[in-house]
Amino acid sequence: MLNTLRLNGHNQEHLKHAAQLLIEGKLVAFPTETVYGLGANAFCSKAVRAVFSAKMRPPTNPLIVHVSSLEDAWKLWDLSRVQDKEQVAERIRVLAQAFWPGPLTIICQKSDLISETVSAGNAKVAVRVPSLAISRRLIELAGVPLVAPSANASTRPSPTAAEHVLRTLDGRIDAVVNGGNCEFGIESTVVDLSGHTPTILRAGAIPLSKLKEVMPTMAAMSTDTMLDKCSPGMMNKHYAPHLPHIYLCHGDDLTRAWLGGHSLLIRKSSADRLLAELGPRCAGESTVLPDDPIGFARDLYAAFYRAERLSDKALAIETPPAELCWESVADKLRRATSRELLD
Numbered sequence: 001m002l003n004t005l006r007l008n009g010h011n012q013e014h015l016k017h018a019a020q021l022l023i024e025g026k027l028v029a030f031p032t033e034t035v036y037g038l039g040a041n042a043f044c045s046k047a048v049r050a051v052f053s054a055k056m057r058p059p060t061n062p063l064i065v066h067v068s069s070l071e072d073a074w075k076l077w078d079l080s081r082v083q084d085k086e087q088v089a090e091r092i093r094v095l096a097q098a099f100w101p102g103p104l105t106i107i108c109q110k111s112d113l114i115s116e117t118v119s120a121g122n123a124k125v126a127v128r129v130p131s132l133a134i135s136r137r138l139i140e141l142a143g144v145p146l147v148a149p150s151a152n153a154s155t156r157p158s159p160t161a162a163e164h165v166l167r168t169l170d171g172r173i174d175a176v177v178n179g180g181n182c183e184f185g186i187e188s189t190v191v192d193l194s195g196h197t198p199t200i201l202r203a204g205a206i207p208l209s210k211l212k213e214v215m216p217t218m219a220a221m222s223t224d225t226m227l228d229k230c231s232p233g234m235m236n237k238h239y240a241p242h243l244p245h246i247y248l249c250h251g252d253d254l255t256r257a258w259l260g261g262h263s264l265l266i267r268k269s270s271a272d273r274l275l276a277e278l279g280p281r282c283a284g285e286s287t288v289l290p291d292d293p294i295g296f297a298r299d300l301y302a303a304f305y306r307a308e309r310l311s312d313k314a315l316a317i318e319t320p321p322a323e324l325c326w327e328s329v330a331d332k333l334r335r336a337t338s339r340e341l342l343d
């Protein structure tokens with residue numbers, strides 16, 4: 001059992017200390033604009049293996065490498081291994097120009113700098129430049145690219161605050177850098193640019209509509225194709241709070257959930273309406289989330305962790321609206337409420 005050090009991301013000495021730990025091959029969780037990541041030196045295979053074991057992550061699920069600039073990202077890919085080198089390079093430039101630094105992860109053929117431990121035996125590597133100043137400062141101070149999967153035990157919700165990191169990794173990692181709550185609260189959008197059609201492998205903080213504005217050929221991957229190939233991490237049950245039963249509900253079922261004893265995660269306008277129609281709930285805790293998809297996403301995982309604290313029974317979640325702007329939230333909720341373990 002390790003003594004997990006608590007560091008302050010706004011204190012430069014603490015950040016230097018965190019960087020020193022990373023240089024020594026230790027594991028340091030740190031904030032990004034999406035969720036907290038579990039950082040380790042991407043060039044140190046021992047440290048990378050320790051990330052898999054701390055998270056209890058299957059070794060078949062590759063890691064995202066974090067760098068502080070596009071210039072550093074180019075070194076991690078090898079475009080000579082790509083079919084249409086010029087076109088792929090141009091696509092990388094377009095997306096990086098529009099979304100970096102920020103919550104977009106780009107996958108392309110890896111260079112020999114990236115070990116198979118990082119890519120989980122894959123010929124490609126996922127790279128991103130986070131926008132949070134603390135993340136980039138830490139990468140710069142460490143002087144090496146950092147692998148950083150979400151800083152949670154495998155299959156649990158991603159952490160959006162330092163206390164969530166400690167919930168599943170306290171004693172399993174060397175330090176956590178506290179930078180407060182994450183701005184987006186859901187993970188980066190992952191796109192694969194290595195093939196003929198640029199494709200989203202994981203829905204996330206940047207919606208498909210925004211990507212299409214700068215790259216009209218961008219495609220969302222269907223679940224069927226996803227099961228066949230590509231993103232191993234997408235096949236597991238994910239983001240699920242530790243509760244025996246989690247379900248989506250709307251209409252009469254939502255009313256029943258309001259009246260019943262289960263914990264409830266509900267949008268503000270629905271909570272206001274049910275409060276006016278039926279009066280306050282007399283049993284079960286409610287967490288009220290913002291009516292807009294961005295606010296809802298930001299507070300979602302914190303609501304999951306809160307629900308775990310408040311109940312050991314079931315959690316009812318209001319079904320998100322069937323509008324395009326809710327697609328990333330809907331994806332996360334589908335995974336959290338899926339009964340199957342697909343792996």
Ligand code: TXA
Pocket residue numbers: 032034035036037038061062063064103105107119122124125126148149150151186187188189190201202230231232233234
């Ligand atoms: O916002 C984020 O992306 C956060 C922060 C910390 O940067 N990181 C994160 O990492 O969510 P992780 O490991 O929890 O999720 C990475 C996802 C997984 O679904 C993984 O399978 C996929 O990206 N992935 C990584 N490398 C890949 C590769 N070479 N090919 C296909 N999928 C890959």
Ligand code: MG
Pocket residue numbers: 149150158
């Ligand atoms: Mg994760």
